[in-house]
Amino acid sequence: MVQRFIATLPARTGRPLTEWLELLRTTGPADSRARRDWLRRTHHLDAGTARWIAEHAPGRQPAEIDPEAYLEAAPLYVGAMFSGTKARLRPLYDTLLDLALGLGDDVRVCPARDRVPFYRGRVFAQVVPAARTHLDLGLVLGTTRTPKRLLPAHGRKRDDPITHRLPIARPEEIDADLRRWLRIAYELGR
Numbered sequence: 001m002v003q004r005f006i007a008t009l010p011a012r013t014g015r016p017l018t019e020w021l022e023l024l025r026t027t028g029p030a031d032s033r034a035r036r037d038w039l040r041r042t043h044h045l046d047a048g049t050a051r052w053i054a055e056h057a058p059g060r061q062p063a064e065i066d067p068e069a070y071l072e073a074a075p076l077y078v079g080a081m082f083s084g085t086k087a088r089l090r091p092l093y094d095t096l097l098d099l100a101l102g103l104g105d106d107v108r109v110c111p112a113r114d115r116v117p118f119y120r121g122r123v124f125a126q127v128v129p130a131a132r133t134h135l136d137l138g139l140v141l142g143t144t145r146t147p148k149r150l151l152p153a154h155g156r157k158r159d160d161p162i163t164h165r166l167p168i169a170r171p172e173e174i175d176a177d178l179r180r181w182l183r184i185a186y187e188l189g190r
Contacts, residue, residue: 002070003067005052009049012049013043013045013049017053020039020053021053024039024053024054032054033054035050035053035054036050036051036053036054037050038054039053039054074110074111075111077111077112077113078093078111078116080113081111081113081114081115081116081129082129085132086129086132088132089129089132089134089135091171092135092168092169092170092171092174093116093127093129093135095171095174096127096135096137096168096174096182097109097116097127099174099179099182100118100125100182100186103120103182103183103186104120104186106120106121107119107120107186108120114128115127115128115138116128118186119189120186120189120190121189121190122140122161122189123140123161123162123189124139124140124185124186124188124189125137125138125139125140125162125182125185125186126138126162130167133169134167134168134169135167135168136165136166136167136168137165137166137168137178137182138153138162138164138165139162139163139164139165139166139181139182139184139185140161140162140163140185140188140189141163141164141181141184141185141188142163142188143163144184144188146164146181147177149166149177150164150165150166150181151164151165151166151167152164152165153165164181166178166181
């Protein structure tokens, strides 16, 4: 996803990422929000592009931009997420990962430092070690009517696609109902 964004940046904005970063470094404001506003106002970038360049790109580590470095770092992200007091959650994550990958050949997994999104063209689900006692399976279900077991995604940002979450603390909570809702999210992710 990041590589596609970077590759299409020159066609969409007239500059490659390296030029935007240099421009921010030399003439842009220091604050992330001010950078975003400056990019929108002065360079007429759309909100999403301005936000990504302003908030993410300047502070990104090479692993988050370079594909080779990312492939090396991704397992480390997962290892760090499920270490220490959250180590007992790793088998739950591994089961959810297997379920997601089993939905279809088009499923992609893209671990970040604090979550593991599952993609099918776009995000359809994600796993977050929410606390040392449980993890959350976040699902993109839009306005689909759901049972009470599926909770609204709390703390949603306006552009966050995750609409529902399922707290999971024990293996038996990964049941047929959860599998069905994961499949529905996958199907909606086309």
